[in-house]
Amino acid sequence: MGGAAHMDRRRARRGHFHSGQRDGTYEKEQQQQKQKQQKKALSPRIRQGIKPQASIDETLAPSLVGEALNLQTKEAFQQFLVHYFPNMHASIASRVDVNWMDFVRSPQPLPPAVMWGVRALVTYQMGSMQAGSNENKSKNKHENENALLTARHMYTRGIRHLASILGTPSALTDSTLAAAIMLCMFEAIDGDCEGSWLLHAQGIRHIIAARGPDAHKTGMGRNLLLSYRPFLIGEAFINCEPCILGRPDWAAIFEDVDIDIASADGESESKSKTKTSSSPLGQTIDYAFNESAKCPGYYAATHEIITSRPASHKSKSVSQTLMDDMGRTRRNLLRLQGILVQGVCLSGTGTGTGTETPSASSFAGSISPAHVASLAKLSSEGISAAVALLDQLSTLLRSHFHRVISLSQYQSGFMTELNGASLKDPWYAGANRLVRTTAVEASKACPMGNQLDRFSVSMGMLSIY
Numbered sequence: 001m002g003g004a005a006h007m008d009r010r011r012a013r014r015g016h017f018h019s020g021q022r023d024g025t026y027e028k029e030q031q032q033q034k035q036k037q038q039k040k041a042l043s044p045r046i047r048q049g050i051k052p053q054a055s056i057d058e059t060l061a062p063s064l065v066g067e068a069l070n071l072q073t074k075e076a077f078q079q080f081l082v083h084y085f086p087n088m089h090a091s092i093a094s095r096v097d098v099n100w101m102d103f104v105r106s107p108q109p110l111p112p113a114v115m116w117g118v119r120a121l122v123t124y125q126m127g128s129m130q131a132g133s134n135e136n137k138s139k140n141k142h143e144n145e146n147a148l149l150t151a152r153h154m155y156t157r158g159i160r161h162l163a164s165i166l167g168t169p170s171a172l173t174d175s176t177l178a179a180a181i182m183l184c185m186f187e188a189i190d191g192d193c194e195g196s197w198l199l200h201a202q203g204i205r206h207i208i209a210a211r212g213p214d215a216h217k218t219g220m221g222r223n224l225l226l227s228y229r230p231f232l233i234g235e236a237f238i239n240c241e242p243c244i245l246g247r248p249d250w251a252a253i254f255e256d257v258d259i260d261i262a263s264a265d266g267e268s269e270s271k272s273k274t275k276t277s278s279s280p281l282g283q284t285i286d287y288a289f290n291e292s293a294k295c296p297g298y299y300a301a302t303h304e305i306i307t308s309r310p311a312s313h314k315s316k317s318v319s320q321t322l323m324d325d326m327g328r329t330r331r332n333l334l335r336l337q338g339i340l341v342q343g344v345c346l347s348g349t350g351t352g353t354g355t356e357t358p359s360a361s362s363f364a365g366s367i368s369p370a371h372v373a374s375l376a377k378l379s380s381e382g383i384s385a386a387v388a389l390l391d392q393l394s395t396l397l398r399s400h401f402h403r404v405i406s407l408s409q410y411q412s413g414f415m416t417e418l419n420g421a422s423l424k425d426p427w428y429a430g431a432n433r434l435v436r437t438t439a440v441e442a443s444k445a446c447p448m449g450n451q452l453d454r455f456s457v458s459m460g461m462l463s464i465y
Contacts, residue, residue, distance in 0.1 A: 092282075116161060127150075226286075284336055288382070292459040302397060334387065382458030386459070
């Protein structure tokens, strides 16, 4: 009996224990369920609080916001031109039928390659301006880095769209050339990959050559060539080859000069005035570009003559013809430089008076008088650089004459010995040193800021100094 009662008490205690355990588990489950219900009740409110409300524009016209962004980007492109190319833009925009802003503001949708090029340039320029601000430099530095990364991403998308066009009939259109130039300018100002703008420059040169001179006489084509010609000259110097703008058919595009310029032969040249030549200042710069475009060819020819082996009397006649051509170009450049100096003196900017005379106004023409002094100064610098180069090339050729004459007086046995030691020839070494120096300076030909504008207005001649 006693044992049975003891067993009953143990079973009762065990049942009570399990009952209490079940009650505790039930309470925990109830608490967890209440917490889940509270979270479910709060989460919609939280999501509703952080979710931005769709505007009426996005609801009724989803594409309206995108169009507004494109419009703002197009207008901001004006600030990019003024920031990086103030003088170059001022010298061209008013003298062409279609300038950059006319092209960008066209009511027709821009090709994706052009639009991404515009976005990349504008974003980069905005980031550079933020970095230059004195307020909160640490924050501006972070924002600038983000802007640069975003701009490079946009540039990459533009490159992809451009690559898809190059194998199609649209490869030679104005929009394709414009996109290529924009992306090349991005490489020039970004400098993330040293000298990469030269790869773009080669492709652009091939596109321009394939389009031919007639495609660049009017409209947007003329604006594109006027804007990009300094880089054509600079690239030709760096590659030690003639520039296509030095050919007569290409030079004829800009020979609508309405001012009286005496040629090297003493003949007066006066061309009919057109809408694209409504400024004597702009016409003078165009004419100086034509003469400067011949300099890469002179440089390449001189290099070929001096480094050729074996030296012969034939090189003397070739050198004499080359020197005559260089002398003619040099005289034309000096005359054009005199016209620029005279125009600045008439404008009063050289004397500091700031007064504008009727003669000064007629000299500036459609170009803003505020840019007359800077345009004349930078163009004159380019002319001085071209003249200095021609003088150096002439000196090299004269020295080459004496070397050829001296070598011709030796017997053939001595000639062989001299040719074997020609690697130590001072003029040969000097010419090669000039080429190496030019190649080293290739990445510095397109620095940022006002230096890029200076390179452009000086007709690309600063790429060799």
